[in-house]
Amino acid sequence: MNMQDKIAAFLPSFQDGFILPEDVAQAIIDALPDMVPDLVWGTTSYGNPECYIANGVYRINNATNGGYSVVFKRGVIRKDDGTSNWVFMEDAKAAANTHNRAQIMAAFGVTL
Secondary structure (H helix, E strand, C coil), X not given: CCHHHHHHHXXXXXXXXXXXXXXXXXXXXXXXXXXXXXXXXXXXXXXXXXXXXXXXXXXXXXXXXXXXXXXXXXXXXXXXXXXXXECCHHHHHHHHHHHHHHHHHHHCCCCC
């Protein structure tokens, strides 16, 4: 499915033969986060996952108190509750993907 098809799937149905421009704009904004591809992970020389993107690098490290921490631009990504470690590697990768999507959407002025 190409991007045009993905956006078309989110468009509201015709009402009285037309779609309001505001509805089209909102449908496109709503569709954009799901169009950001997941990060593609490589590994550091220490065997930890890392992913280079245009404006930085994501790294997943073993947390000192167990689990994994996600680092982006020398800062630790934190959960809503302020903690910064994930028990499972896949959860840490998902947190990095969520952070990356939010960064990209922020560039468009959209807050997730």
